[in-house]
Amino acid sequence: MNFRTLNTALLSCLLAMVLVIPAQAGHHAKDQATDAIVLAAFGTSYPEALNSILNIRSKVEKAFPGVPVKLAFTSSIIRDIWHERQNDAAWQKNNAGVPSDILTVKGPLATIADLQDEGYTSIAVQSLHVFAGEEFSDLTQTMLGLRSIRAIKAKSVPFKSLRLGRPALGMPGVVYPYTEDIAYATKALKADVDAAKKLDAALVYMGHGNDFYSTGIYAQFQSEMQKAYNHPIFVGCVEGYPAFDDMLVQLKASGVKKVLLKPFMIVAGDHATNDMAGDEDDAWKVMLTKAGIDVTIDLHGLGSMDAWADIYVRHLKDAKTQKHMLP
Structure with missing residues (x-):
């Protein structure tokens, strides 16, 4: 086996380990104070369209009382639009119903980093995408990168557990067949x-x-x-x-x-x-x-429909109880 072949094999093994190694610390009742949830949506710049995302957040907050729920927008263009509005007093006056945290919304990576810095080490990220396409793939790679962090001392590892919930129409895999997710989505509509x-x-x-x-x-x-x-x-x-x-x-x-x-x-x-x-x-x-x-x-x-919002609650519950980061 030449060096390039060996290097490729080792990289494949490392990736497999990231996907299947369980969290370094168990998820017990005493760790509840370190739990946090991130809802990762593409986002929108339309204030009236925000209600769909906020409805999903409300559903998640009711399903997980006491657990902080943060929003993250995967689109940098959408985030920039909201950040510019922070300094526009006239716009804010005309759109008083927009929650203040939307004006400072960050991407999934920064949102997770902020939570970890605040002491939250067991984080579940729920994708608010419709299907497992480009945006979900990028989110997955971000999570894999964070999940791969190791340290000499176990206490120095930044996360006890990281979990990722699948999109509404599911994702490839055998744990949660996507055909069942499609059937569930069909009923929701x-x-x-x-x-x-x-x-x-x-x-x-x-x-x-x-x-x-x-x-x-x-x-x-x-x-x-x-x-x-x-x-x-x-x-x-x-x-x-x-x-x-x-x-x-x-x-x-x-x-x-x-x-x-x-x-x-x-x-x-x-x-x-x-x-x-x-x-x-x-x-x-x-x-x-x-x-x-x-x-x-x-x-x-779709997010304005309670039945569709419940899909993400269901997938988030699956993510928080599954053994590995991904289904």
């Missing part, structure tokens, strides 16, 4: 289907998607929704597959002439307001209308 049926309309979701990760899970989710409710339900993505054109082909083939259009995103922020419900020629509302379809808009993010 019954109210959307009922609203579409009341309008005698198809239900169309705009998902975010991703250009760098497979987004086929959206198509699988669409299939499960259709089977569960025996109703025309379609999902398209801003990025990746299925794109708007892919969704439109299926929509036309179904023969429906009316749709309830909703964001399949945690918040109804920029994409939902402009790309979905805007008045530009490339907005979904406009393109559907030009295709002869009557459109009703529902500008509410």
Whole structure:
């Protein structure tokens, strides 16, 4: 075995150890004072869209009384927008309902570091992403890096335990099959289907998607929704597959002439307001209308629905009790 091969093998072994080595100290009742939770969302710059994230935080706080719950935004662009508003007194006066901690929101790494510096050594991070795509992958790598920290003395290791909760539609693995998470998510959206049926309309979701990760899970989710409710339900993505054109082909083939259009995103922020419900020629509302379809808009993010918020509470409970950092 040459040096390069040996080095690669050793690196693979180290990565495997990071994933499976249990925490260096047990998680006992006496450690409760060192517990903390971080909710990691992509974020939004729209004050009115914050309610979806804040609703999830409220649900988590009720499920884990006495445990501090911090928000972290994975988007540096979104964080910068909020930080600029710290010095804008007029903006703050016009948006008095925005919690003060949003103006100083940090990324997951800095948020975890702050908590550790304050004495919290058992930290569970819950992803508020929809699926295990680019943002969740980056969050995972951050957690793996922190989880790999070792010290000569056990007391010098910064964390007793680090746990990461999976996204709403799950992640690859055998501990929590993602198909079960899809089924759970399908049940959580019954109210959307009922609203579409009341309008005698198809239900169309705009998902975010991703250009760098497979987004086929959206198509699988669409299939499960259709089977569960025996109703025309379609999902398209801003990025990746299925794109708007892919969704439109299926929509036309179904023969429906009316749709309830909703964001399949945690918040109804920029994409939902402009790309979905805007008045530009490339907005979904406009393109559907030009295709002869009557459109009703529902500008509410998934996080505003209690049943969807409960998904993250459920995944967080799994994360806090699982043996390893990842399922």
